[in-house]
Amino acid sequence: MPELPEVQTIINELKEIIIHKNIEKIRSFRDGTIVSNGIDVPFGSEIIAIERLGKYIVINLDNTVSLIIHLRMTGKLIFESSFDLPLKHDRAIIYFVDGSMIRFNDIRTFGKIEYILTNSLGEYFSKMGLEPFSTDFNEYNLLNLMEKSRKPIKSFLLDQNKIAGLGNIYVCEILYRVGIRPQTITNTITKSRVKDIIFHTKEVLEEAIACNGTTISDYRRVDNKSGTFQNFLKVYGKSECPRGHKIVNERICGRSSYYCSECQK
DNA sequence: AAGGCAGCCTGTAAGC
DNA sequence: TGCTTACAGGCTGCCT
Numbered sequence: 273m274p275e276l277p278e279v280q281t282i283i284n285e286l287k288e289i290i291i292h293k294n295i296e297k298i299r300s301f302r303d304g305t306i307v308s309n310g311i312d313v314p315f316g317s318e319i320i321a322i323e324r325l326g327k328y329i330v331i332n333l334d335n336t337v338s339l340i341i342h343l344r345m346t347g348k349l350i351f352e353s354s355f356d357l358p359l360k361h362d363r364a365i366i367y368f369v370d371g372s373m374i375r376f377n378d379i380r381t382f383g384k385i386e387y388i389l390t391n392s393l394g395e396y397f398s399k400m401g402l403e404p405f406s407t408d409f410n411e412y413n414l415l416n417l418m419e420k421s422r423k424p425i426k427s428f429l430l431d432q433n434k435i436a437g438l439g440n441i442y443v444c445e446i447l448y449r450v451g452i453r454p455q456t457i458t459n460t461i462t463k464s465r466v467k468d469i470i471f472h473t474k475e476v477l478e479e480a481i482a483c484n485g486t487t488i489s490d491y492r493r494v495d496n497k498s499g500t501f502q503n504f505l506k507v508y509g510k511s512e513c514p515r516g517h518k519i520v521n522e523r524i525c526g527r528s529s530y531y532c533s534e535c536q537k
Numbered sequence: 538a539a540g541g542c543a544g545c546c547t548g549t550a551a552g553c
Numbered sequence: 554t555g556c557t558t559a560c561a562g563g564c565t566g567c568c569t
Binding site: 273327342343345382430432439488489490526527 | 563564
């Protein structure tokens with residue numbers, strides 16, 4: 273399930289491959305996957321930049337149009353150096369003028385490619401939360417948000433309008449490292465713990481990016497390879513924590529939540 | 538207004 | 554063995 277590290281990995285790899293390529297056409301194989309908003313991607317549109325915002329991939333073209341891609345749970349972007357027929361679960365394909373292409377493959381069809389005018393990106397992402405690697409993700413701003421929230425910290429960290437890019441796996445891992453239980457009500461957490469949340473959020477995300485992400489089932493890199501951070505998970509999907517305590521698996525905030533009742537209080 | 542949750546969807550695996 | 558059911562989970566939209 274692509275979260276920030278997986279999306280960042282895909283972007284890092286795409287940058288090497290598709291910057292300055294010209295789009296020949298984008299074909300859809302399923303209604304609803306491409307949301308055009310009445311905007312056209314003209315033949316020859318050149319890709320001039322690719323960036324990540326939360327879990328979104330934003331591709332800027334040279335003609336005031338941008339593509340916003342969200343992979344949701346099972347979306348993959350797989351680069352092929354030559355044109356080929358669509359595979360099972362390919363929902364769209366971006367064909368380039370040089371004969372290469374990118375498959376947008378998505379088993380569960382929740383992913384989307386949206387066309388938008390570049391100058392309205394700001395509005396589109398206006399509610400997006402703090403970027404974990406920006407200077408805005410600091411003690412002052414986070415404490416300010418947390419003081420106002422009465423929901424469980426798990427739900428707070430998953431809220432993209434608070435912090436951008438975290439999903440279920442990394443939230444479980446962050447809370448383990450911080451030593452807080454997922455049920456803890458956000459505005460009861462002390463200031464020193466807020467510091468710990470910032471530190472461990474960056475730490476986990478950095479480590480996962482260095483591993484090219486976490487492949488549990490569906491996530492793949494642009495070359496169809498897996499990430500390796502699954503080998504370093506301490507609680508998600510585990511039955512014992514690194515210190516040998518039994519891990520609790522409980523549904524919290526509608527999500528399967530893993531935590532250690534010894535290490536997390 | 539903030540928070541909770543069903544629904545979207547398909548493949549996998551457990552249960553009977 | 555084969556069918557049914559639960560689960561995986563990001564985000565939107567509806568309800569309270």
